[in-house]
Amino acid sequence: MTQFLPIIYVRGFAGGTRGIDKAVDDPFYGFNEGSTHVRVGAHGNALFYQFESPLLRLMMDYGYELKVRGDQQRLLNEAGSDSMPPRTIWVYRFYDPSASTFDHPPLPYRIEDAARGLADYIHKVLDKTKDADQVYLVAHSMGGLVCRSAIQRFMYTPNQALGPEEVAAGEGFAPDPAHQEHVNLSGKVTPPFPVSKVVTYGTPHGGIDIDLGGSIGDWFVETFGPNGSDIFKEPRMRDYLSPEGQEDFHPPGGWDPRVPYFSALPAERYLSLVGTNPGDYDVALGWSSRAVGVKSDGLVQIRNAYVKGSNRAYIHRSHSGRYGLVNSEEGYQNLQRFLFGNLKIAISLSDLDLDLTDGAVWQADVGLAIRGVPVLMHYQSATAHCPVVLSEENRDTPLNPVPLVTAFLLPKEDPAEPRRYALDLRVYCLREDRGFLSFGSHLEQVADWQDALLVDVSTQADGTIGSARYQWNSTLAGAIAKAGTLDKELMWRRAPDDTAASPSFVARVDIPPVAESVLGPNAHLSVGIGHWE
Structure with missing residues (x-):
């Protein structure tokens, strides 16, 4: 039976203050953006094709509702019993505290803060939603790393069916499928893990390999900030993808950021949408494919764009822009089948x-x-x-x-x-x-x-x-x-x-x-x- 669970959208990195201010001006953080261009004409020329956006398609095709009422966060914080239907869409607006357009000093952006807030946001959505004990997460770019940080660092509970030595050795990850209840050593039945499935569009699960030379380095600093490249390197990825105290975990064969260590959500519950067209991203931003190479979507290398063991779909689309992954028919067709399909x-x-x-x-x-x-x-x-x-x-x-x-x-x-x-x-x-x-x-x-x-x-x-x-x-x-x-x-x-x-x-x-x-x-x-x- 198809499950129509609440959907939480987590957008990607917005850049510095100027990019963050632009992002927060959008009520839906870009999930409502469609497209009118598609590369299907002779010799790859652009033709008109109207894609309404994943937000509208989910509402039209599956009857999802978008509850706003002035402020989704305030709506979730309102006192009262659960009242929302499961088929609802929520936009996690984690950039708002870092914007300079509101009447408060902007706070520095940290991926751990966004991830901790997402873990809390998931529970608030479930508290407000009747007849649902899990959510779907849909994320673009670094939003996928925010999701994984929330799951692996802030929602991780060691598998109590294993001893402490085994957990310390790293054998406690992926203890149970997300959709199953399980019994711990005390005999208490625990509820399903709050996240059922995760869809990531062009997420740098394995980081981003950057050649920071000349104007390319200037572009990267302008886009991601003076310390932005650290976000995609192993020391920082270990910090936000590991539970507290497990940052120095060394599995056999070496640590790989694409592996969901210490996670109650198995890799098979992820869909990794991998973009393979770097050229159209240059139309939007200019320097990126020179920095990451042609084996990429223009920003994220193909080899880094998936969770190991996850379901994958390779799409000839760029990271974002008018030919981007999120605002594409290809992305939506894979998204709806992964979330609502009944056969694999x-x-x-x-x-x-x-x-x-x-x-x-x-x-x-x-x-x-x-x-x-x-x-x-x-x-x-x-x-x-x-x-x-x-x-x-x-x-x-x-x-x-x-x-x-x-x-x-x-x-x-x-x-x-x-x-x-x-x-x-x-x-x-x-x-x-x-x-x-x-x-x-x-x-x-x-x-x-x-x-x-x-x-x-x-x-x-x-x-x-x-x-x-x-x-x-x-x-x-x-x-x-x-x-x-x-x-x-x-x-x-x-x-x-x-x-x-x-x-x-x-x-x-x-x-x-x-x-x-x-x-x-x-x-x-x-x-x-x-x-x-």
Whole structure:
């Protein structure tokens, strides 16, 4: 059953006093900003496309209400019993105390203060909301770090099922799924963790690697303040992403800011939206992609833009601006499916047997399209500097499996009507000789194998998985979008990690025979599907 919980929006870093003053002038901190430009014309030219904003879409599509009454914070502080419906949107206005436009001296901004305030704000929303004991957090840029700091530093309680030595050793993180109650050593049942899911747009979970030279350094100081770069370096990230007293925690393999240590919210409850277009961010700000490089959204590097173990969607959008992540159809389509979807589907390539001799590097471009949706839900490619590198996992044994894409399925008014998905795959091999590409065996942008898998999924009236049929595009006659009933049926079986409380299923999709000489005789796609709360 779909849960419509309160949504709290947490915006990103606003910069210095001038940026903060501009941010607080907006009643909704930018969550109401839409767009009218999209890069779908010939040669990537801009065309008009009206996206209303995530705020309006949530209100129109799902009946969410925006309660303001002059001051949302004052509304939450009003005395009285719970009175608000769960389908409400709240904007956490943590910059207001640091603005110079109100009649009080502006306070310095600190991420820990914002995070501590967010933890308190979450509880105030829940105290004021009837029939809800959890919230959804939606954050842009550094707002995602504010969310993680609130969860990991100010809402962390050691797992009492572990001893103090184990907790001190760092084994107490992610003790329980957020949606489950649990019993501690005293036998007392504790309520669910107050946060159910977190969506982050372009958040620098792994920090930002900056080359602060010349005018680029001037731009960065102007944007983030004289000490702003410290926010994205390990010492400061340790401070605000660790519980008090655990800042010096040293896990095996080294500390990684992308890992949600000391968190009651597992990584799988995060959706990391990763931008892959740095060029359009330069249109807005000028110097940023020179500082962070092309493998970024113009501000945050692709490798740093996700929580490890989280669900990810790669979107060819920039960090912000008229072609930004938040004010995009792509972002909203992923947001609504993650929050309100009832099924989770994951597709992987299994039992690959690749030719890894002579410095071979195997990569894959992956795109996910849904019939009726005007954008790609997910897009990883070499041209966007984020292909799936098939050969980097293990060079000695068959790779099993290599994750390709994760998606969430929305419930439909007519459950029997199948939803059509298309997974576009391009696999190609590059060979290097002493660090240089060997062009003698190379055909630029020509795949060794490519095809598109069509899948039609229908659900039962109770939202559980029904039938699913599939077919490769290479075997279709006519247009891919207009194809009728697909040839083959997915044969579901219980997944090895299946539980009675959360059933899940897997199915095998054989690759076309022509691809066996490229991927190996036993290569196939594994399709997993399960209930998503």
